[in-house]
Amino acid sequence: MSGLEIALGAFLGTQLLESKYLIKDDIMLIQKVVRSALPYLYRSNHGRASYWYYFEQAALKYGNRKAVCFPRPVANSEEPPLDADGFPIYDTQFQIEEYTYKQLYDMVLRMSYIMKYEYGITSEHTIGIDCMNKPLFLVLWLALWNIGALPAFLNFNTKDKPLIHCISIANVSQVFIDPDCADPIRETEDKIKQELPNVKLNYLDEEKLFDRLSRKSTPKHRAKDETRRPQDKDSSPAALIYTSGTTGLPKAGIMSWRKAFMASIFFGYIMKVNKDSNVLTAMPLYHSTAAMLGVCPSLITGACVTLSQKFSASTFWTQARLSKATHVQYVGEVCRFLLHAQYHPDQVRHSVKIAYGNGLRRDIWGQFKKRFHIEAIGEFYAATESPIATTNIQYGEFGIGACRKYGSLINLFLRYQQTIVKMDPEDENEIWRDPKTGFCVRAGPDEPGELLMRILNPKKIEETFQGYYGNKKATSSKLITNVYSKGDAWFRSGDLLKMDSDGLLFFVDRLGDTFRWKSENVSATEVENELMGSNAIKQSVVVGVQVPQHEGRACFAVVEPVDEIDDQTVLTKIRDHVVHSLPNYAQPQFIKIARNNEIESSHNHKVSKNQFKKQKLPRGESGEEVIYWLNKTRYEQLDDQSWASICSGKAKL
The missing domain is CATH 3.40.50.12780 (ANL, N-terminal domain)
Known part of the structure; x- marks a missing residue:
């Protein structure tokens, strides 16, 4: 092998290493x-x-x-x-x-x-x-x-x-x-x-x-x-x-x-x-x-x-x-x-x-x-209240889809500032703690978990995390302590992410009752509260459901009507109310009317939303459920033809 070939090979090898380790x-x-x-x-x-x-x-x-x-x-x-x-x-x-x-x-x-x-x-x-x-x-x-x-x-x-x-x-x-x-x-x-x-x-x-x-x-x-x-x-x-x-x-x-x-x-x-x-x-x-x-x-x-x-x-x-x-x-x-x-x-x-x-x-x-x-995509992960953000400026092939891409030096530092923790296998919204130590456990490569960000001084949390103006309760809900050691404090992102073996970070999904639709965050609890204002239902459950060829999750509401009200009256009252009380992106796109105690409550009277988060459209897992969709200004039954139009983009949600 000639000296030129050796030099060229060394150069290409260095470039390859640099593209990965940065x-x-x-x-x-x-x-x-x-x-x-x-x-x-x-x-x-x-x-x-x-x-x-x-x-x-x-x-x-x-x-x-x-x-x-x-x-x-x-x-x-x-x-x-x-x-x-x-x-x-x-x-x-x-x-x-x-x-x-x-x-x-x-x-x-x-x-x-x-x-x-x-x-x-x-x-x-x-x-x-x-x-x-x-x-x-x-x-x-x-x-x-x-x-x-x-x-x-x-x-x-x-x-x-x-x-x-x-x-x-x-x-x-x-x-x-x-x-x-x-x-x-x-x-x-x-x-x-x-x-x-x-x-x-x-x-x-x-x-x-x-x-x-x-x-x-x-x-x-x-x-x-x-x-x-x-x-x-x-x-x-x-x-x-x-x-x-x-x-x-x-x-x-x-x-x-x-x-x-x-x-x-x-x-x-x-x-x-x-x-x-x-x-x-x-x-x-x-x-x-x-x-x-x-x-x-x-x-x-x-x-x-x-x-x-x-x-x-x-x-x-x-x-x-x-x-x-x-x-x-x-x-x-x-x-x-x-x-x-x-x-x-x-x-x-x-x-x-x-x-x-x-x-x-x-x-x-x-x-x-x-x-x-x-030429380049600059993907990032952050939240308005988050004390820090992650970034990925992606030119070639390495880093596609990631929301964090840094070199080995910064990744080594961030290992102590950002972490992904294991979730409870019985409840994906809860962080799992080792029963022997009481501490959280770092998620493995490609294992989804909640992203946490370290509070630098747990005794002066406000210096790192300012939280929400005039809302101490909401601010404290975004914090978790004793994660890896006694007395430490971390910011909870409320999102599931995963990290691969190269240190690339990928967004997976949102936790809890907030989902994203039309570039906006939708609070399920806010929608549920407004649905009650229609005076047509006893209770409701609101979740975000995935729709093919659509980003985010559309608002899906399961409602239990008051007695002796037919479906169409319920839908009309809901529509008449939410059009004035909720922005367009938060209005239910799909509604299922639940009768015969379909909305189950747990022993502490909390409704389990997990039973609805994987709702299959257009007619449920059995193929016999009746679900309604918001067709411009009124709710109509979701049939195969309507569903095909939605998925193809002909019908706008």
Whole structure:
């Protein structure tokens, strides 16, 4: 063998080892952590924990660079024109708005003046933002950070009791409302005034407001540093982002300054967001994926963030092309919608190199990259309230489907910070403990278990895990102690994951009573409570069921009706009630009417949901069950033809 062949073999062998063990990547990431984290910790302990200072620094440094791009939808009832090959030209459906860092910074300072002197907002207030994806959201958000107030990102789909709950638990004093999504608040306004009379609802005129913000004659207000909560530490709340859970109503997850910083610097670094990047997100800004992993990494590095007001599978790639996006965000459902959409030339005429998000299924991972000419997938695992996230930036073949992929050095460190524990074989929702030691047991390779994350200082848990705003009970429910040693404390993810022999981490399923549908978390308990409000049933069980060719789990309700009410009356009453009390994604897609005590209770009067979680559709295991499905506005019997239409996508859930 020649010297050249030996050298080539050695080089290829080194490359193969590096692709698997990622030593170089680990070292570079560790260097990034050390160079960035230590200065931040110092500044955060000297009155500068706020992200505001980093945004301001970027705005002053990158003044003339593009900060925000917004393909504003144009109100046009006409069908788009066709090109020479017969494909729709969607360009005319959008008017591109762009703002430089200087323009954005000036608008934020002017909005800060308006908020402070016309609305009386100070750093002591919690302020609700009820807004769609648009520059208005960013201006409101950053102005509150300038003043030092705490923004609460309201889900604009929420209405009725859940909306009142969201405002109440966070002690929101005012809500700024985007006119394009004001209907749910208007529908609930009378109840808000009755139950929360001190809360001010500020319906905005977006056009007039932005005209005012663009005028040099409008005064600016850059808050003095000593008024911007200088007592804040890195663990202090930066924003409140609502998440569903097993308590039945949304909880206000605390997004700390540390998490905003880590998302900006480390997550952005891993996903290769830099000053030349343009990150397109169609994910709602009221979720942490878009807000903390899309906006924050962009505006701290001099990149541009492109806001899509609403996800559209048909125009997504057109917006990517028009905005010159280099990155796009996704959730698994979005990837499926895009793959099922008809071919359009814009899907290969864009500049996107990296797609990042969570929930991309392993079986369509490669197909997604190939069809849309994506170089890399950035899959991550996280939760709004979680103290840490995992990431995988995947280029070649290694790591497909994983939500965590690091090298051997970082994996060695994370072995002591993250763990997967065995579950009770008799109850998959309970962690198993060794009866001899009383401690938990680490799951083996490829064995599903609950992911836990270590609390660094069990005596000061709030420094690692801030939990839920004003809800100590819900916060404590996410903690588990004495896992591997007496006195230790860990955060419970509430999710089943598994790790293979290479240290790759894979998401398996969700635990408990929360499931995901249409990119939203659905609380089974909340749906069950609302079903009782129909006055048509005695009790109900709600679970998420899998539907072929659909991401997540659809809402399936088993209901026991009150006596002497026929099935159709029950279904009509349920529909009439939930359409006003639950957002679309939480409304039952399938209903089974249970009679003759089909809903069994245990000795402690708890209903076992396991009997329904593996519900077989369309007619149950026996093939004789009657199940109803929500066909647009009414529940109809689910037969083979309807089921085929649902599975093929012809009938929309």
